[in-house]
Amino acid sequence: MENNPQQTAVSQPAAAVSYPSQPQYHHLLHQQQQQLQMFWNCQRQEIEQVNDFKNHQLPLARIKKIMKADEDVRMISAEAPILFAKACEIFILELTIRSWLHAEENKRRTLQKNDIAAAITRTDIFDFLVDIVPRDEIKDEAVALGGIVGPPAAATGVPYYYPPMGQPMMGRPAVSGVDPGVYMQAPPPSQAWQPLWQSGADDGSYGSGGGASSAQGSLDGQG
Amino acid sequence: MSEKEKDVVVTEKVVSEADELPKTIVRRVVKDKLSQLSKDSEVNVLRESLQGFCESARIFIHFLSATASDVCKESKRQIINAEDVFKALEEIEFAEFVAPLRTSLEEFRRKNAKRKSESLKAKEMNKKGKMKEPPVTNGGGSEEEDEDESSEE
Numbered sequence: 001m002e003n004n005p006q007q008t009a010v011s012q013p014a015a016a017v018s019y020p021s022q023p024q025y026h027h028l029l030h031q032q033q034q035q036l037q038m039f040w041n042c043q044r045q046e047i048e049q050v051n052d053f054k055n056h057q058l059p060l061a062r063i064k065k066i067m068k069a070d071e072d073v074r075m076i077s078a079e080a081p082i083l084f085a086k087a088c089e090i091f092i093l094e095l096t097i098r099s100w101l102h103a104e105e106n107k108r109r110t111l112q113k114n115d116i117a118a119a120i121t122r123t124d125i126f127d128f129l130v131d132i133v134p135r136d137e138i139k140d141e142a143v144a145l146g147g148i149v150g151p152p153a154a155a156t157g158v159p160y161y162y163p164p165m166g167q168p169m170m171g172r173p174a175v176s177g178v179d180p181g182v183y184m185q186a187p188p189p190s191q192a193w194q195p196l197w198q199s200g201a202d203d204g205s206y207g208s209g210g211g212a213s214s215a216q217g218s219l220d221g222q223g
Numbered sequence: 224m225s226e227k228e229k230d231v232v233v234t235e236k237v238v239s240e241a242d243e244l245p246k247t248i249v250r251r252v253v254k255d256k257l258s259q260l261s262k263d264s265e266v267n268v269l270r271e272s273l274q275g276f277c278e279s280a281r282i283f284i285h286f287l288s289a290t291a292s293d294v295c296k297e298s299k300r301q302i303i304n305a306e307d308v309f310k311a312l313e314e315i316e317f318a319e320f321v322a323p324l325r326t327s328l329e330e331f332r333r334k335n336a337k338r339k340s341e342s343l344k345a346k347e348m349n350k351k352g353k354m355k356e357p358p359v360t361n362g363g364g365s366e367e368e369d370e371d372e373s374s375e376e
Contacts, residue, residue, distance in 0.1 A: 057248075058244060058245070058248055059245060059248075062241075062244060062245065063244075063284060065241075065242065066242065066244075066281055066284045066285065066288075067284060067285075067288040069242065069285070070285060070288060070289055070292070072289060072292045072293075073288050073289065073291075073292045073303070074292075074301065075301050075302040075303065076302065076303045077302050077303060077304040077305065079304065079305045079328065079331070079332075080291070080303050080304065080305065080307075080308055082327070082328070082331055083305060083308045083309075083324055083327075083328060084284055084287065084288070084308070086323070086324055086327045087283075087287060087308075087312065087317070087320050087324060088244070088280050088283060088284060089252055090320050090323060090324075091279075091280060091283050091317075091320075092249060092252045092253060092276055092279075092280050093252065093256050095276060095279055095280075096252070096253045096256045096257060096260075096276070097256065097260065099272075100256075100257060100260050100261070100266065103266065104261075109261075109264055109265070109266050109267060110266065110267040110268070110269060111253075111257070111266060111267065111268045111269065111272045112269055112272055113269070113271050113272050113275050115272070116272060116275040116276070116279070120279075124316075125315070125316040125317060126279075128282065128283075128286050128315075129279050129282060129283075132275065132278050132279060132282065133275075
């Protein structure tokens with residue numbers, strides 16, 4: 001039987017429920033677009049504000065110390081810690097925005113650890129942080145992502161951040177001028193990319209506790 | 224029950240405060256942003272969430288510096304410079320950071336150059352003042368170190 005997308009009746013093939021019904025679908029899409037709009041507005045704000053050099057200067061000495069914790073990092077030019085301080089600040093802003101979005105979706109006014117977990121899980125380029133987050137948080141988020149394909153949307157009432165197509169959105173930070181309508185992208189080649197940084201230190205200085213850091217693999221033989 | 228608790232993987236980091244980013248500053252960054260995002264109502268940040276931000280930022284630094292170090296080595300140099308950092312950012316897919324960072328860097332270099340020239344002027348004035356006296360062995364002409372190139376161990 002041909003699955004005519006123009007059907008107004010809520011009829012789906014009995015076994016395989018791929019998508020919610022048309023009205024539900026449109027509602028979700030609309031919600032999602034609203035979220036995207038919010039998201040991109042935030043990003044534009046952020047882009048405008050990062051040029052303010054004075055704000056929130058993270059202490060350079062501390063940053064240098066953190067950098068030096070890696071034995072491979074030997075000599076650093078005087079300008080490098082300044083770049084790191086700023087990069088760090090922008091990074092924290094990115095993480096804040098995304099965490100906040102998750103809290104908003106769940107109608108909360110408090111940022112919880114699972115909001116950060118969600119931000120990390122949803123954003124491919126934050127994969128290097130995946131060890132920080134307790135496995136449960138990631139699992140819950142993954143269930144939420146896959147949930148749109150399974151139980152009817154009405155059951156949870158939680159707006160899903162990802163398009164119903166099941167294709168995860170790449171959480172690319174904004175480039176000003178990007179039209180929210182073209183936000184959806186094909187998965188970039190980064191899927192195959194592996195992090196260079198290894199949490200090989202045994203002193204626990206930057207591995208997650210216990211054996212969770214094993215996900216990063218053993219130390220790569222860097223030249 | 225206590226047996227089970229022993230098996231639980233502890234995700235608390237064993238990092239001393241001195242090796243982390245200062246919580247107060249991180250908190251300020253987060254809260255300022257949240258107040259922008261949620262203008263009408265305040266968004267709170269749990270202490271453990273703040274810890275999450277600090278940890279994430281710290282690991283970001285490790286990640287970026289390791290990558291920058293590799294970039295530097297590939298160019299057969301010893302000192303990690305600004306361009307290494309920019310290239311590293313692109314390698315770890317944070318290319319969007321590059322533009323604002325370049326702006327910040329220009330700003331910093333301008334300020335630095337200004338500060339240096341002002342300091343040089345001050346030294347010149349001092350020199351003129353001292354010309355009336357017989358010249359001191361030191362010569363008073365020790366050049367200020369070029370900070371842009373200074374390297375550290």
